[in-house]
Amino acid sequence: MSQAPLVxxxxxxxxxxxxxxxxxxxxxxxxLMIVPGLIFFLVYKYAPFYGLxxxxxxxxxxxxxxxxxxxxxxxxxxxxxxxxxxxxxxVSNTLILSLSKLLVGMVPPLLFxxxxxxxxxxxxxxxxxxxxxxxxxxxxIIVFGIATTMLNEGSxxxxxxxxxxxxxxxxxxxxxxYARGVLVGTDLWHSIGWSSIVYLAAIMGxxxxxxxxxxxxxxxxxxxxxxxxxxxxxxxxxxxxxxKVGNILDGGFNxxxxxxxxxxxxxTEIIDTWVYTQGIGKMQYELAxxxxxxxxVISAIMVLGTNALARKWDSALW
Amino acid sequence: xxxxxxxxxFEWICTIFIGLIGLICLVPILYVVSYxxxxxxxxxxxxxxxxxxxxITMAAYKEVVRDPNMINALKVNVFVTVVGTLCNLVxxxxxxxxxxRSDLPGRSGFIRIIVFTMILSAGTIxxxxxxxATGLVxxxxxxxxxxxxxxxxxxxxxxxxxxxxxxxxxxARIDGAGEFRILFQIVFPLSLPIITTVxxxxxxxxxxxxxxxxxxxxSTEKMPLQVILRRMINQASSNEVSADDVIPPETLRMAAVCxxxxxxxxxxxxxxxxxxxxxxxxxxxx
Numbered sequence: 001m002s003q004a005p006l007v008x009x010x011x012x013x014x015x016x017x018x019x020x021x022x023x024x025x026x027x028x029x030x031x032l033m034i035v036p037g038l039i040f041f042l043v044y045k046y047a048p049f050y051g052l053x054x055x056x057x058x059x060x061x062x063x064x065x066x067x068x069x070x071x072x073x074x075x076x077x078x079x080x081x082x083x084x085x086x087x088x089x090x091v092s093n094t095l096i097l098s099l100s101k102l103l104v105g106m107v108p109p110l111l112f113x114x115x116x117x118x119x120x121x122x123x124x125x126x127x128x129x130x131x132x133x134x135x136x137x138x139x140x141i142i143v144f145g146i147a148t149t150m151l152n153e154g155s156x157x158x159x160x161x162x163x164x165x166x167x168x169x170x171x172x173x174x175x176x177x178y179a180r181g182v183l184v185g186t187d188l189w190h191s192i193g194w195s196s197i198v199y200l201a202a203i204m205g206x207x208x209x210x211x212x213x214x215x216x217x218x219x220x221x222x223x224x225x226x227x228x229x230x231x232x233x234x235x236x237x238x239x240x241x242x243x244k245v246g247n248i249l250d251g252g253f254n255x256x257x258x259x260x261x262x263x264x265x266x267x268t269e270i271i272d273t274w275v276y277t278q279g280i281g282k283m284q285y286e287l288a289x290x291x292x293x294x295x296x297v298i299s300a301i302m303v304l305g306t307n308a309l310a311r312k313w314d315s316a317l318w
Numbered sequence: 319x320x321x322x323x324x325x326x327x328f329e330w331i332c333t334i335f336i337g338l339i340g341l342i343c344l345v346p347i348l349y350v351v352s353y354x355x356x357x358x359x360x361x362x363x364x365x366x367x368x369x370x371x372x373x374i375t376m377a378a379y380k381e382v383v384r385d386p387n388m389i390n391a392l393k394v395n396v397f398v399t400v401v402g403t404l405c406n407l408v409x410x411x412x413x414x415x416x417x418x419r420s421d422l423p424g425r426s427g428f429i430r431i432i433v434f435t436m437i438l439s440a441g442t443i444x445x446x447x448x449x450x451a452t453g454l455v456x457x458x459x460x461x462x463x464x465x466x467x468x469x470x471x472x473x474x475x476x477x478x479x480x481x482x483x484x485x486x487x488x489x490a491r492i493d494g495a496g497e498f499r500i501l502f503q504i505v506f507p508l509s510l511p512i513i514t515t516v517x518x519x520x521x522x523x524x525x526x527x528x529x530x531x532x533x534x535x536x537s538t539e540k541m542p543l544q545v546i547l548r549r550m551i552n553q554a555s556s557n558e559v560s561a562d563d564v565i566p567p568e569t570l571r572m573a574a575v576c577x578x579x580x581x582x583x584x585x586x587x588x589x590x591x592x593x594x595x596x597x598x599x600x601x602x603x604x
Contacts, residue, residue, distance in 0.1 A: 001358045023423035029497035030416035034428060037413030044448060065447070076451030087508040112339055115332040125335070128340040135343055137582050137593075139526035139545045145551050145575040146346045149353070155568055157349065159368060193343060197594055221325045250548055254529055258548060272442075279443040280533060292441030300438040 014253040016261050055290035077290035083134025086269070094156035097256070098248045100184045106241060109192050109232065113199035114225060129200075140190075147186055147259070148173065179264035183255060190255075202236045203229060239310045248301050256285045332599040337447050345369070349584075354572040356380050358565075362417035388574065390539050391546040394458060398542060399524040406520040407513060410467050410475055415501050418479035419487075430477075436469045442533070449534055461527055461536035461542065469521075473518045478512040479505065515592040525582060543578045552572050 011017075024031060027245070050065070055077055057068045070078070081087050112132070119125040134144070151155050151172035159169035159293065172178045212226050253272035260268050279288030348369055351530050353361070355378075356371035382388055413432075414440035417425055439445075445464070482505065506513070528544040535541055551571055 005484070019423065027416075027422055030419065030422055033412040033416050033501070037409050037467050037472075038428070040409065041432055042461070043452065043531070044445065044464050044466070045439070048440030048444035048448050051447045052440055054444075054447075112336065115335045116331060118332040119336055120329045121333060122353070126334060128336045130587065131340045132343045133590060133593070134347065134586060136349075137586060138521055138579060139528060139544050141526075141528060141548045141551070142575055143581050145547070145571065146350050148551055149568075149572065151348055160367075176328060181549075189343065189346075192339065206423055220322055221328050257532075258528070275442055275535075280446065285443055289441060289443040292443055296439055296441050302438055 004300065030128065052289060052293055054286050055293050057286060059286045070285075077286050078294070081287060081291055086274070089266065090269050090274045093267060094251045094272075096248060096271060097180060097251045097268070101187050101247070101252070102241075102244050104184050105188055105191060105195070106237070106244075108188060110199050110237065112192060113196040113203060114229065116196065116200060117203050117229075118225070119222065127195065129196075132196070134193070135190045138190070138195035140254045141310065142236060143186055143190055143255075144258045147182065151182065173259070174261060174263045176264055176267040179259075179268050183252075183259060183268065186259075196234060198240065199233060200231055208234045225279055235313075238313050242306045242310040242313070246303040247299070248302065249295050269305035329348055347505055349412070350449065350572045351576055354569060354576050356569075356570070360570075378569045379577065381565055381570055382577050384492055387541075387546050388543075391541055391543040394540060395525060395527075395543045398458060398461045398527060399521055401526045403517055403521045405462055406466060406468075406471075407517050408422055408463070408545045410516065411506070411513070413467060414472055414475040415479055416497075418482075420480075432467075432469060432472060446533055452467065455534050456536045456537075458540060461524070461530050464534075465530065468520070471519055475509075475512055478509055482508055511568065511592070511595065514589075515595055518592055519591055522582060538590045547578050 007100055054065055054068065056074045057065075059065070059068045059072050059311060073079075105147075108204055116125050116129060138146075148156070149160070152169045153169050153174065156172070158172075162169055170178065172182055206229065213226055214224050249271060249272040251269070251272065253276070256270050257266055257273050257276065260273060272295075275288045275292050275295075278284045278291075326524055342530045349367075352368050352371050355376070355544055357373050357375045360371060360373055417429055421424070438553070441484075449455060449464050452463075454463060473541045487500055487574075488509075490504055495503070498557055525546060527542050531542050533544050535545070548590055551574075553567070
């Protein structure tokens with residue numbers, strides 16, 4: 001009978017440099033392939049972090065980033081932003097807009113997916129599905145063009161209808177009263193079909209034997225949805241909701257910038273559009289960088305937090 | 319299966335509901351298309367609302383094509399979409415294939431470097447300064463290089479490559495094929511569905527490019543379609559329809575909108591399934 005050795009033979013990992021040399025010798029073509037993509041990430045995604053220092057500097061284009069003097073106090077640009085009268089407005093605009101898009105945009109795609117799944121005419125349902133994805137592929141400029149055609153005060157279809165019934169035209173696109181509603185509505189139009197794909201896929205994944213059992217027990221269609229389909233979609237719904245909450249500081253630059261005009265600026269100026277106008281438009285690089293930095297940091301914390309939360313939900317509940 | 323009356327009613331409600339959503343999605347688009355094609359006389363007769371025109375005129379389109387800015391913008395768009403998508407695909411593939419190989423030392427470190435950029439970004443102004451420092455401002459390459467790889471597309475592609483049978487690579491290597499040959503002669507043909515999907519994602523993004531253009535492009539002759547279009551829409555809005563104009567600005571605007579979207583809408587029905595496949599791949603993995 002052989003005895004187990006008291007001391008296990010120790011495998012000594014070769015030092016890092018030796019390992020690296022060996023890896024490169026063996027895998028050099030693979031590393032070579034990574035190079036262009038890696039350079040891209042280093043230059044256009046990591047090098048900008050170096051430029052963040054201008055948020056604490058008095059930046060002059062002539063002197064460059066490194067040579068420009070530090071500002072005293074270091075928080076000058078941050079303080080200037082929070083002291084200005086517009087800061088709270090753009091922060092609250094961003095939050096209001098994102099939250100309304102989130103609240104309005106979560107349930108309709110779910111209902112749409114349920115109805116598509118319940119519809120008995122499969123061909124018809126498939127055609128509707130295809131049509132509903134189409135808006136997702138139109139750029140926001142095109143959507144704006146279509147929205148102008150529909151909602152314009154002078155010649156828009158809806159206002160012509162209102163006028164023909166004897167009402168007064170409504171300035172949907174130029175009034176602060178309707179601006180947010182238009183943004184939320186067009187966002188829903190743009191995304192309803194596309195967002196339903198995830199739910200449809202989840203519905204397809206539900207075990208059909210549950211429905212069979214329910215039918216034998218005498219469950220109608222509506223009850224099957226209520227007791228089988230919806231609980232099964234709960235998980236993906238919560239995960240999507242949490243992910244969206246993580247991106248709440250975005251608000252959708254493209255859409256908002258395209259729809260914006262000076263009259264509706266007070267209710268629709270969001271952080272990203274403000275950064276663009278101040279930074280690129282007015283060349284206030286330091287101020288715009290400072291605000292962008294605050295947004296990035298808070299966003300990163302929220303994304304990490306909500307991701308952790310989503311993972312917890314994912315394992316804790318199901 | 320026996321169906322109760324309630325179930326039938328319920329099915330009809332669903333059918334009508336999705337029909338309504340389909341109409342809401344389609345009618346505005348259809349209206350813009352037919353407006354651009356309908357002669358003014360017919361438009362005025364119907365009080366400005368025509369969904370399917372009896373007569374068709376291409377006059378507005380001829381006018382749009384005559385605009386030198388529009389033609390320039392179209393050229394910019396074709397260049398950026400074709401060259402940009404090719405660059406995107408080659409670089410994304412060459413990044414995704416090595417990092418899909420579980421035997422590659424340092425793999426997780428590289429992946430972490432890439433995914434990190436999804437969580438924290440330096441913001442638009444520092445990025446603008448880098449684009450400026452690399453000499454891309456006011457060059458068409460500024461619409462291509464700063465968005466060379468999208469992390470999402472990288473993840474989708476890497477996930478697909480990870481699912482390929484590794485024995486194939488092994489036997490190719492024994493037969494003396496180098497890694498580049500394996501990538502382009504074995505992995506590439508096997509991955510055509512995912513490459514098409516990711517390529518289409520990139521292509522649509524390039525065709526619709528707007529944000530990068532307003533940040534980086536200054537001269538009018540280098541502006542892509544969406545920027546020119548946005549200007550046109552703003553100029554033409556708030557004009558009342560009148561019979562005096564040969565082609566009213568409203569019609570022109572809609573012709574321009576259709577002109578710029580036509581490529582996407584025409585190929586859309588054929589490529590739609592690829593897009594859906596792509597979202598699902600992302601949803602399952604992400």
